[in-house]
Amino acid sequence: MSEPRASDQLRPLAVVGGGLAGMAAALALAERGHKVELFEQNQCLGGRVGSFxxxxxxxxxxxxxxxxLGCCTRLLEFIRRTGVEDRFAKHRRLNFIGPAGEVCRFQPWPWLPAPLHLVPGLARLRYLGPRDRLGIARGMLRLGRLAPGRPSGARTIAGWLRAEGQSEAAIDRFWSVLLVSALGETVQRAGLAMARKVVLDGFLRSRRGCELFLPKVPLGEIFDRPMNDRLRQLGVEVHLGTRARAIEISAGRCRAIVLSGGKRRRIGGLVVAVPWRQISRLFSPRQRPLLSPDWKADRLExxxxxxxxxxxxxxxxxxxxxxxxxxxxxxxxxxxxxxxxxxxxxxxxxxxxxxxxxxxxxxxxxxxxxxxxxxxxxxxxxxxxxxxxxxxxxxxxxxxSVTPESDSFRPAPRIAVPNIVLAGDWTDTGWPATMEGAIRSGWQAGLSLD
Ligand SMILES: Cc1cc2nc3c(=O)[nH]c(=O)nc-3n(C[C@H](O)[C@H](O)[C@H](O)COP(=O)(O)OP(=O)(O)OC[C@H]3O[C@@H](n4cnc5c(N)ncnc54)[C@H](O)[C@@H]3O)c2cc1C
Structure with missing residues (x-):
């Protein structure tokens, strides 16, 4: 029923969405020798990572x-592979500005093994009392040691921190500061598991995890033109200003996509790398059960x-x-x-x-x-x-929003149609919505699409 036809193998593989996930997928496919076409509705590549x-x-x-961050290993590999590494500056030090305006330089010590490398940095957060700083160190270790997936009673990170006896000052002036920007959500709403991941990957696993990588030029000068050039060098046909309107599926396989303007492109396989709220525009109500009988991504907030x-x-x-x-x-x-x-x-x-x-x-x-x-x-x-x-x-x-439930709403990349793979920061990557998560999902999609 769903066997690929010989003609499928001659047709290009399509990637819909030119954000980081779509670009990583196109790169992985092209490097494997596939003929690839990428369709992006905007006039530039990069998606949410962009300039104006x-x-x-x-x-x-x-x-x-x-x-x-230093723990974003796929992001760092991606920028190396695409030749834009020199457009980022690495910063080893985080400058915390305390409530009275004091500058506290938080810099992990390179010659102490993780997690001891954090101790001097924590000691410098002078706007917190010694008991709070000690409590934070203890809390970080205990959070890292929590068995993943083991119910701990608390579901949000704020609930867990309070149950662990962290003071309100430590929660407001350390944990919140760290986690809200990493997770994009308040500690009152963010789930415990994703907060644990941030602390483990960013602070406990390695001395390099919390190094900052900041762009030295506008993001568009990193992820638009240079990526377009790199993809074209690899033979990828990049179609900007081209929206995919519909997907054609017959005999259990994706055969074509319909583009803005009504043009139909026959394809051998498809990576769908659009944000979660755009999925329902691409898959018709009749096709939606093919995504998963138990599709819950609409519940992501x-x-x-x-x-x-x-x-x-x-x-x-x-x-x-x-x-x-x-x-x-x-x-x-x-x-x-x-x-x-x-x-x-x-x-x-x-x-x-x-x-x-x-x-x-x-x-x-x-x-x-x-x-x-x-x-x-x-x-x-x-x-x-x-x-x-x-x-x-x-x-x-x-x-x-990385609520305690959000992980159960994120879909696996594989769906019931074997030659369609989903990609994007919202798929089940194990990461919060980040450049790292998007690149991981896209890269994996590119490796798994046949
Ligand atoms: C304000 C803001 C700040 C952020 N800060 C950080 C940060 O500091 N660090 C970090 O790691 N992450 C950060 N993120 C998150 C990061 O930007 C995203 O996780 C990542 O860029 C998502 O990439 P993506 O490819 O999954 O999705 P997107 O970037 O959304 O790409 C999807 C692409 O699909 C295209 N598309 C949609 N529908 C169609 C269609 N039908 N046909 C053709 N094309 C279509 C869209 O135009 C878009 O280009 C931030 C995000 C925002 C918005």
Whole structure:
């Protein structure tokens, strides 16, 4: 019934979606010698990892800064393989800014074995009392030792931390700070298992796990043109501005896709690398049972991330990045060391706020005011600085929310149609919605599609 026909093998394999998952799938397929066509509805590659040109300053800025960590091994391999590694800067030190504005440099010690390498860094978080710091070290070890999948009573990470006797100060000023940005969700809602993974991979398993990899240029200059060039070099046909509208399945196999404009492309196999909320547009109601009789991905909830882009008339800090503790602003990035050359530009910084759904009702102007007040309370130069221009970008469906249930809603990549594989950060990768998860899923899809 579902045997491949000889003609299937001569037809190209299609990848729908040109985000990281789709690009990784196309790369894996092309490297295995397949003829590949990639279809992306936008005019650029990268999906959620992208930049835009600010109308006033003319500068290309990221919709939101994307941070890679040392534990994101597939991401690092991907950027090496595609020749864009030099567009990232590695930072060994995390600059925590305590509630009174004190800078606490958290740097794992390279000559101590994991997890002892964390001790000097934790000791430097002076805004926490010694008991809290000791409690955090103990909590990290206990979290790492929890058997995966073993019910612990608590389902959310906040529930577990409280049951472990972590103080509210430690939860607010350490655990929340760390986990909200890594998971894109508040500790009150985030599941215990995914929080455990972040702590294990990022902090306990290796001395390198929490190194930061920050882009030195706008994300579009990393993941759009260079990736397009690399894929084309490998023979991949990249179709930008081309939306897949429907999938044709007959005799148990995918035979074709229908593209925007009604054109039909016959294909030998398909990687579907679109976000979870777009799946139901591609698979008709009649085809949906083929995804899985028990399809639950519709139950994944979105979580928002907000980036506040600010241009000041002077430099307000020399730090390239900072973790802002106990404030609405969570991370500060200063990706461009130099001021913008344009008359409206100035000194650019970006503030990132994860799990920002709770701010949705707040007018943008008030959010900008609050962020600027927070910066002024940290850096004296910000008190004198004039804000030349600002933009607030909120991605309401930035990531899926890693609730205690979310893992049970994430589908396996294989579906009932043998020559279709699903990919994307929302599939069952074992990772939260990250570049690493997307690349892992895409790469695996590319290796498993026949
Ligand atoms: C604001 C924000 C901040 C983030 N910060 C970080 C971070 O710091 N670190 C980190 O690791 N991760 C971060 N992430 C998460 C990361 O961006 C995603 O996990 C990852 O990019 C997802 O890649 P993907 O390929 O699975 O999906 P996407 O990037 O969404 O790609 C899917 C692609 O499919 C295309 N598409 C959809 N339907 C069709 C169709 N019918 N036909 C053709 N094309 C179609 C879309 O246009 C899109 O390009 C952040 C995300 C956001 C939004």
């Amino acid at each position: 040109r600010d109308a006033l300053t003319g500068e290309r800025i990221d919709r939101c800064m994307h941070v890679g 979105p979580a928002a991330i907000t980036a506040v882009h600010l241009w000041f008339d002077r430099a307000i800090t020399s730090l390239p990045h900072a973790v802002l503790v106990g404030r609405t602003s969570q991370w500060m990035f200063r990706p461009l060391a130099k001021p913008s050359p344009t008359p409206h530009g100035g000194h650019y910084i970006q503030i990132v706020i994860s799990a920002s759904h709770r701010l949705a009702a707040q007018p943008r102007g008030r959010l900008v005011e609050r962020v600027c007040d927070e910066l002024a309370s940290i850096w004296p130069a910000a008190r004198q600085a004039r804000l030349l221009h600002h933009r607030v970008v909120t991605e309401r469906e930035a990531v899926f």
